[in-house]
Amino acid sequence: MGRDLLTYDGIKRILGLLIGITVIQAAAIVLQAVLLAEVVTHLFQGGAFSEVYAETVLFGGFFLLRHAMHHVKQRAAYRYSEKIGTDLRRLVLDRLFQQGPRVARKVGTGNVVTMLIEGVSEFKQYLLLFLPKMADMLVIPALVAVYVLSEDLTSAIILIATVPILVVFMILLGLAAQKKADRQWSMYRVLSNHFVDSLRGIETLKFLGLSKTHAKQIEGVSERYRKSTMGTLKMAFLSSFAMDFFTMLSVATVAVFLGLRLVEGEMLLQPALAILILAPEYFLPIRSIGSDYHATLNGQEAGRKLREIVAMPNFEVEAKCPVGTWTSESCLQLEQVSIQHEEGDAPSLDRVELEARGFQKIGIVGESGAGKSTLIDLLGGFLQATGGSATVNGEAYKHLQREDWQKQVSYIPQHPHLFEGSLYENIVFYRPEATKEEAEWAAARAGLLDLLRELPDGLEERIGQSGRSLSGGEAQRVALARAFLVQRPILLLDEPTAHLDVETEYQVKARMNDLFRGKLVFLATHRLHWMLDMDYIYFIKEGRVAEKGTHKELMDRRGHYYEMVEAARRGEYA
Numbered sequence: 001m002g003r004d005l006l007t008y009d010g011i012k013r014i015l016g017l018l019i020g021i022t023v024i025q026a027a028a029i030v031l032q033a034v035l036l037a038e039v040v041t042h043l044f045q046g047g048a049f050s051e052v053y054a055e056t057v058l059f060g061g062f063f064l065l066r067h068a069m070h071h072v073k074q075r076a077a078y079r080y081s082e083k084i085g086t087d088l089r090r091l092v093l094d095r096l097f098q099q100g101p102r103v104a105r106k107v108g109t110g111n112v113v114t115m116l117i118e119g120v121s122e123f124k125q126y127l128l129l130f131l132p133k134m135a136d137m138l139v140i141p142a143l144v145a146v147y148v149l150s151e152d153l154t155s156a157i158i159l160i161a162t163v164p165i166l167v168v169f170m171i172l173l174g175l176a177a178q179k180k181a182d183r184q185w186s187m188y189r190v191l192s193n194h195f196v197d198s199l200r201g202i203e204t205l206k207f208l209g210l211s212k213t214h215a216k217q218i219e220g221v222s223e224r225y226r227k228s229t230m231g232t233l234k235m236a237f238l239s240s241f242a243m244d245f246f247t248m249l250s251v252a253t254v255a256v257f258l259g260l261r262l263v264e265g266e267m268l269l270q271p272a273l274a275i276l277i278l279a280p281e282y283f284l285p286i287r288s289i290g291s292d293y294h295a296t297l298n299g300q301e302a303g304r305k306l307r308e309i310v311a312m313p314n315f316e317v318e319a320k321c322p323v324g325t326w327t328s329e330s331c332l333q334l335e336q337v338s339i340q341h342e343e344g345d346a347p348s349l350d351r352v353e354l355e356a357r358g359f360q361k362i363g364i365v366g367e368s369g370a371g372k373s374t375l376i377d378l379l380g381g382f383l384q385a386t387g388g389s390a391t392v393n394g395e396a397y398k399h400l401q402r403e404d405w406q407k408q409v410s411y412i413p414q415h416p417h418l419f420e421g422s423l424y425e426n427i428v429f430y431r432p433e434a435t436k437e438e439a440e441w442a443a444a445r446a447g448l449l450d451l452l453r454e455l456p457d458g459l460e461e462r463i464g465q466s467g468r469s470l471s472g473g474e475a476q477r478v479a480l481a482r483a484f485l486v487q488r489p490i491l492l493l494d495e496p497t498a499h500l501d502v503e504t505e506y507q508v509k510a511r512m513n514d515l516f517r518g519k520l521v522f523l524a525t526h527r528l529h530w531m532l533d534m535d536y537i538y539f540i541k542e543g544r545v546a547e548k549g550t551h552k553e554l555m556d557r558r559g560h561y562y563e564m565v566e567a568a569r570r571g572e573y574a
Contacts, residue, residue: 005130008084009084009087010080010083010084014076014077014080014131015131015134015135017076018073018076018077018131018132018134018135019135019138019139021069021072021073021076021135022069022073022132022135022136022138022139022140023139023143024065024069025065025066025069025070025073025136025139025140026139026140026142026143026144027143028062028063028065028066028069029062029066029140029143029144029278029281030143030144030147030278031058031062032059032062032063032066033274033277033278033281034147034274035055035056035058035059035062036059036273036274036277037270037271037273037274037277038052038055038270038274039052039055039056039059040273041269041270041273042055044269045269070132073132073135074128074132077127077128077131077132078128080127080131081124081125081127081128081131082124084124084127085120085121085123085124085127088120088123088303088306088307088310089116089120089306091310092115092116092306092309092310093116095309095310095312096112096309098382098401115302115305115306115309118302119302119303119305119306120302120306122298122299122302123299123300123302123303123306124299125296125299126296126298126299126300126302126303127299129296130289130296133285133288133289134289136284136285136288136289137285137286137289140281140282140284140285141163141282141283141285141286144159144278144281144282145159145160145282147274147278148275148278148279148282151271151274151275152258152261152267152271152272152275154257154261155254155257155258155275155279158250158253158254158257159250159254159279159282159283162246162247162249162250162283163286165246166243166246166247166283166286243286243287244287247280247283247286247287250279250283251279251280251283254275254276254279255276255279258272258275258276322404323392323393323395323397323402323404323405323408324392324393324404325408325489326408326489326490326520327358327489328358328359329358330357330358330392330393330520331355331356331357331358331391331392331393331394332354332355332356332357332390332391332392332520333353333354333355333356333390333391334352334353334354334355334378334388334389334390334391335353335388335389335390335391335396336351336352336353336387336388336389337349337351337352337353337354337378337385337387337388337389337390338350338351338352338385338386338387338388339374339378339383339385339386340386346542346543347386347543348371348374348543349371349374349375349378349385349543349544350542350543350544351387351388351544352371352375352388352540352543352544352545353545354375354538354545356520356522356536358520359489359518359519359520360520360521360535360536361516361521361523361533361534361535361536362520362521362522362523362534362535362536362537362538363523363525363530363531363534363536363537363538364376364522364523364524364525364537364538364540365524365525365526365528365531365537365538365539365540365561365564366526366539366540366541366546367526367541367564368526370540370541370542370543371540371542371543371544372494372495372524372525372540373494373495373524374543375522375524375540376492376493376494376522376524378390378400379400379409379492379522380400380406380409380411380492381399381400381401381402381405381406381409382401383399384398384399384401385398385399392405407488408488408489408490409488409490409491409492410430410482410483410486410488410490410491410492411491411492411493411494412476412479412480412483412491412492412493412494412496413479413494413495413496414494414495414496414498414499415472415475415499416475416476416478416479418463418464418470418475418478419464420462420463420464420467421462421463421464421467422457422459422460422461422462422463423443423452423455423458423459423460423461423463423478424436424439424459424460426463426464426478426482427439427442427443427459427478427481427482427485428482428485429482430482430485430486431485431486434485436459438485439459439481439485440452440459441484442481442482442484442485443459443481445480445481445484445511445514445515446477446478446480446481446484446511447477447480447507447508447510447511448474448477448478448481451470451474451477455468471504472499472500472504473500473504473507473508476496476497476500476508477508477511479496480508480511480512480515483515484515488519489518489519489520490519490520490522491515491516491519491520491521491522492522493512493521493522493523493524493525494524495524495525495526496508496512496523496525497509497525497527498525498526498527505527509530513533516533528564528565528568531551532551534550534551535550536548536549536550537549537550537551537554537561539554539559539560539561539564541560546559546560547559547560547561
């Protein structure tokens, strides 16, 4: 049993229910064996079938009761596994949306997709298989052993003495199988991430003539996954063989001793036959859970990985006054804000002080890795500061993961995601109730009219993975159209034009300047020509605000910002 199994919500209640049902099932198993032995003994001794008709009917009733209880247990376990699996998927998605894109990048997009789709399914299968069989193992052997002990001490000793041997083998083989399963799951994540990355870059690989070379890499990763899978299967077969060998040996030993005592007249046929019928039933739950253990290893591992995501540091719930709608009189202040992602690592932000009032355009510049994106994530509510606070209109908050704040924020990343669907569905993503006329207006403001004229179906043209591919500039204009449509007063941009060529960038920039009007804008970029349009600039160096001021003030200061601008002019920094 996984050590974290008892931590799941409602697990004790479902285990109690399953154990209660299994007690009824175990009693039916014992009674059906006793009745069957009685009928067979009576017929063997030459008795008439009519004399044991009632016993035969009772045997049939207990046989049906046994399997009815098994069905009830499966239904209860299925409902529980579906509920827990659905709840776990929802918790993981909530945490991923709460933590923001940084977590998906850290864990791996392919890994996240695999865990949410196949991982959750395997976890539900683990619960569905394991819980009823664990109840069987706890109850059925105990009740069978009690009956056998009441009839024959020798047979009871043989059955009970075999269990520790089986348990030791299960533990030893289970530890070895766990290592194999961990290696297999690790390789599966590598294969998933490799597959997703290959799909994303297939056009580039084809264009550069590297598709055949990359195909060999895919073949190598697939071969490593095949070997890890075969290793896990070998261990599973070995475990099943050991389990079957010892259980058959034990049942055969019981049969030999019973036969000898029957020959010597020390035991009657009816109890001996009942014990012989019950001996395989005694080992069946142990064999079943042992054989299914390997089938559930991936489910256990998937559940553990999903819970690791759920256990990521949560944003503390704050009972604070509402942030309120951002206006020209509003004020935001970051006071001594620090962010440290992992204990022992250097902070990504170190005692940052920042202030924004009303509708300003604020530039955030610095070298790669200086902390610009971390600051944008903090302002968007994707990260919680490990020190300091954010003050909005005089009210201090530990973080900005607040619905009333985030509903006022539009975010344009470096690579906007286009969902598989129509162009209209992509534009109205943040406002699904928007009309087509409103979507066309937003498209026009974002400079998408030329694209709309080219598309045969206009706004209804399918884009995304199974539809038409859009260029980087077109995708960025779709993101602009989304922002124009929602008209939120706070705009965050993280390197929005870093991947565009110069001509396309200036076309997009002209549209962005229209979008900036009447908004509080935070623009993180290393394209310094944007700074000429900013009202105020923060220069980030090694997670700290090294300089701040207007473009002119920073140039006159001849510090870090001035050096970066001069390096860009000389072509040393772009």
